Amino acid sequence: MIAKVFKSTDNSLLFALENLKEEIEKEFNSFDFLIFSVHSKYDYNDINYYIKKVFKNADYVAFNGIDSFVDNSIVEGVSCCVIKFVKDGKISTFFIEDISFDNSLKQTVDYLNENKEKLHIIIGSLGSNKVKIGEFIEKLSLKLNYQPVNNIIGGISSGIINDNEAIVYQYIDNRIIKNGFVILSFENVSYEIGISLGFKPYGITYEVKKADDYKIYSIDDGKKFSDVIKNFMEKIDNKDIRYLWYTPIYFLDETDGYVATIRTIKDVKEEYIEFFGPIKRHQKFKFSFGDSEILLEEDKRNALDLKEKMPYPELIFNFSCIARQYVLEDKQKEEIELYTSILNAHLFGFFTFGEIGPDKNFKKLKLYNETSLLLALEEK
Amino acid sequence: MREKIKIKILQALLEEVTKKYDDSITEKEKLLQKMFEMAVNDSLTGLYNRQYMQNYLLNLIKKAKRNKNEKFAVIFLDLDNFKSINDSFGHNKGDEILKEVANILKNSFRECDLVSRYGGDEFVIIVENPSFEVLDNLKSRLRNIIETEFKDFGISVSIGFSCFPKDISNVKDEEEIINKLLTIADNRMYENKKERKDKKLS
Incomplete structure (x- = not known):
């Protein structure tokens, strides 16, 4: 596989795409597939039109990424990953426009079960008010008929919020997918997945008493969780919720052998605390803490582990949470610099609104928060 | 920042x-x-239960073996006519009366004394270093309080007590000492009951 990543920050989407085309043509006579990350400052109605106008009949998938990773750069514009197979590699796509717990869940489960030999990169939206992507992923996970679940990875598109509408869509085949997802299925590739949490759990364990959807209402013997968090914020003496991203809650999934998932606080309400992922009753958690040094240390370990499993990857994908970037502060670039320097391959990725990947034991699929997922691949 | x-x-x-x-x-x-x-507690009255009382006695006996001056008394107290309360007024009333008797007993002894429910309408109190005059007075004092309190129900009490080491001679085994102390106090309580019954009849 020959893979390379390109970027343009031109304020006009058309010009940005034309810049990209010019750069790509310098290096590729032909290619098999294009993956675009497009900032949501560009009008989403234009994305399919301009890609088709500039790249004609090229096979592509595009998605909103508030910032994307192009090798060592963080790009606020349009970026493109170009893939050309030289052996037997192939890419196909599958998409669902509106997720639901009936038809679309069944279609997706059937597709994944029928294609268990392939590697699937899933790029999703947040879902709808009725069905959120996190719950969909969890239900999907329970219906997969194979183990280990080590072939699905991805992230939730990220974008700016206009009039309560988060522009976090996917674009394929002249369609704008607002409440669904796209799956890129790779055939004849070897791959390895690495998961980097980084945050360290502290103290004693709490139990979720009442939860619904992405919200926690009460903990332990019925104590309001919002009181705990409000008290916490008073002590910090700052009402900016983003400061709580340094101390996300760390779920301990004991039934899966102490596999952890982090949940980041989205909103503090009088009656509940809202997170960026599903919460279930009786789940146990601790508070955690992380800063750039701790996170980068874990990233390094993750990349070195991956390097041991796959010494010469041809392309790396990175799905890293936007809240994690806040905690990395001015060292955001160091995360991708670490990955590219250790794995020595081109890197493509974006800041996500949630990461999709297997748990550490490869038993289930999870929607992660504040996590950095790494995928290394090479053509067979 | x-x-x-x-x-x-x-x-x-x-x-x-x-x-x-x-x-x-x-x-x-x-x-x-x-x-x-x-x-350790009796669930109805909140007094110590029989098991705890027996462990407490065992510790007292062990202590007494080390300290030859150690003395204590085991008081056995039984409610007279209690069965008729259960039969006539029901078990709830019976339980209520047992709780009230327990309170009276708790308030009638020192904090350092141990008041326990032995079972049914029987109570055992252990008093350390007692004065025997006090014990004798106690019989009539407790009887007066309980008879007055439960006048409408015709309840009275029979009391007997045994004393350590006075009532125990040549017995070394601690379990045996406990049994003997309880048996003597129980027998004396029955004698007391019988005496009072005979007195009433005569």
Whole structure:
């Protein structure tokens, strides 16, 4: 596989795409597939039109990424990953426009079960008010008929919020997918997945008493969780919720052998605390803490582990949470610099609104928060 | 700016964790206390149960073996005519009366004395270093209080007591001493009951 990543920050989407085309043509006579990350400052109605106008009949998938990773750069514009197979590699796509717990869940489960030999990169939206992507992923996970679940990875598109509408869509085949997802299925590739949490759990364990959807209402013997968090914020003496991203809650999934998932606080309400992922009753958690040094240390370990499993990857994908970037502060670039320097391959990725990947034991699929997922691949 | 906030976050985290530990310790202590109470208390009256009373006696005997001056009395108290209360007024009324008697007994002895429910309408009280005059007075005092309190129900009490080491001679085994002390006090309580019955009839 020959893979390379390109970027343009031109304020006009058309010009940005034309810049990209010019750069790509310098290096590729032909290619098999294009993956675009497009900032949501560009009008989403234009994305399919301009890609088709500039790249004609090229096979592509595009998605909103508030910032994307192009090798060592963080790009606020349009970026493109170009893939050309030289052996037997192939890419196909599958998409669902509106997720639901009936038809679309069944279609997706059937597709994944029928294609268990392939590697699937899933790029999703947040879902709808009725069905959120996190719950969909969890239900999907329970219906997969194979183990280990080590072939699905991805992230939730990220974008700016206009009039309560988060522009976090996917674009394929002249369609704008607002409440669904796209799956890129790779055939004849070897791959390895690495998961980097980084945050360290502290103290004693709490139990979720009442939860619904992405919200926690009460903990332990019925104590309001919002009181705990409000008290916490008073002590910090700052009402900016983003400061709580340094101390996300760390779920301990004991039934899966102490596999952890982090949940980041989205909103503090009088009656509940809202997170960026599903919460279930009786789940146990601790508070955690992380800063750039701790996170980068874990990233390094993750990349070195991956390097041991796959010494010469041809392309790396990175799905890293936007809240994690806040905690990395001015060292955001160091995360991708670490990955590219250790794995020595081109890197493509974006800041996500949630990461999709297997748990550490490869038993289930999870929607992660504040996590950095790494995928290394090479053509067979 | 962020460094200061991060320090505050860590401090708040530490405070929350410490508070949670404190809460957890308090909860565990409460649970242990509750478990201890359930193990040693009679669930109806809240007095110590028979098992605890016997362990307490055992410890007193061991103590007395080390300290030859140690003396104590075992008082056996039985409610007269209690069965007729259950038969006539029902078990709820009977339970109510047992609870009231338990309160009277608790208030009639020193904090250092042990008041227990032996079973049914029988109570055993252990009094350390008693004055025998006091014990003699106690019989009539307790009878007066209970007879007055439950006048409408015709309840009275029979009391007997045994004394350590006075009533125990040549018995070395601690379990045997306990049995003997209880048996003597029980027998004396029955004698007392019989005497009072005979007195009434004559």
